[in-house]
Amino acid sequence: MTVADGPASSAAQVIELSGVSVDLGGKPVLRGIDVRLDQRRIAVIGANGSGKSTFARLLNGLVSPSRGEVRVHGLDVAREPKRVRRMVGFVFTNPDAQIIMPTVAEDVAFSLRGRGLSRSEVTRRTEEVLGAYGLSDLGEAPAHSLSGGQKQLLALASVLVGEPALVVADEPTTLLDLGNARRVAGLLIDELAAQTVIVTHDLDLAARCDVALRFEDGRLVSVGEPAHVIAEYRAVNA
Numbered sequence: 343m344t345v346a347d348g349p350a351s352s353a354a355q356v357i358e359l360s361g362v363s364v365d366l367g368g369k370p371v372l373r374g375i376d377v378r379l380d381q382r383r384i385a386v387i388g389a390n391g392s393g394k395s396t397f398a399r400l401l402n403g404l405v406s407p408s409r410g411e412v413r414v415h416g417l418d419v420a421r422e423p424k425r426v427r428r429m430v431g432f433v434f435t436n437p438d439a440q441i442i443m444p445t446v447a448e449d450v451a452f453s454l455r456g457r458g459l460s461r462s463e464v465t466r467r468t469e470e471v472l473g474a475y476g477l478s479d480l481g482e483a484p485a486h487s488l489s490g491g492q493k494q495l496l497a498l499a500s501v502l503v504g505e506p507a508l509v510v511a512d513e514p515t516t517l518l519d520l521g522n523a524r525r526v527a528g529l530l531i532d533e534l535a536a537q538t539v540i541v542t543h544d545l546d547l548a549a550r551c552d553v554a555l556r557f558e559d560g561r562l563v564s565v566g567e568p569a570h571v572i573a574e575y576r577a578v579n580a
């Protein structure tokens with residue numbers, strides 16, 4: 343697994359949205375988003391229904407802008423969707439949405455398909471990542487027999503084994519117990535080399551990021567120092 347070893351960001355790690363609006367089901371869900379992000383750890387906070395998940399989904403093309411442009415690490419998401427999907431690892435809130443193979447080990451190995459790796463290399467990387475997530479003993483277990491938290495760890499393992507340049511995680515710690523939530527937070531914040539966008543209601547997790555974005559009613563109302571953005575969010579909800 344690639345771990346953080348360089349400066350906080352590199353020129354290639356830039357997410358840029360210009361004049362982006364999204365309408366879904368005939369209603370505006372995101373409006374007039376302009377932002378440039380080159381920080382490594384990016385938190386996205388805001389009330390239920392404020393547009394956080396929609397913002398996250400724009401970054402790998404799961405949602406398309408109705409107006410404006412989304413560029414991720416130099417790629418226009420609308421024009422190069424396949425390249426973007428290969429580069430962006432998306433971790434869903436509900437791991438059932440992304441576990442596709444029958445067993446735990448097969449699900450992790452599936453993420454390495456089409457990379458020209460030998461069978462032994464796929465096995466080596468799969469075992470390494472299962473070990474890193476405490477899933478070694480469950481390699482042959484049916485993936486859908488896992489607990490909610492174990493499934494969340496498996497979903498993360500399956501995404502991260504592919505070493506994506508950008509990781510987008512939509513409430514990645516929601517289903518996890520305290521120990522696993524700490525472990526996943528530590529991994530996302532302290533260990534990954536990839537740029538990481540974390541949508542979260544966990545304000546302690548958001549506080550550990552390099553920058554925070556706050557959405558309110560489909561608008562990006564704050565971008566800045568997490569402590570400041572979180573304090574403002576607390577104030578509007580006081």
Ligand SMILES: Nc1ncnc2c1ncn2[C@@H]1O[C@H](COP(=O)(O)OP(=O)(O)OP(=O)(O)O)[C@@H](O)[C@H]1O
Pocket residue numbers: 366367371388389390391392393394395396397
């Ligand atoms: N496919 C869709 N069709 C119609 N409306 C949608 C669709 N997807 C999302 N919405 C609406 O867009 C708004 C923003 O949703 P989104 O999931 O981005 O919010 P969120 O901030 O992630 O919320 P939460 O914290 O509850 O997960 C909500 O009002 C939601 O109902």
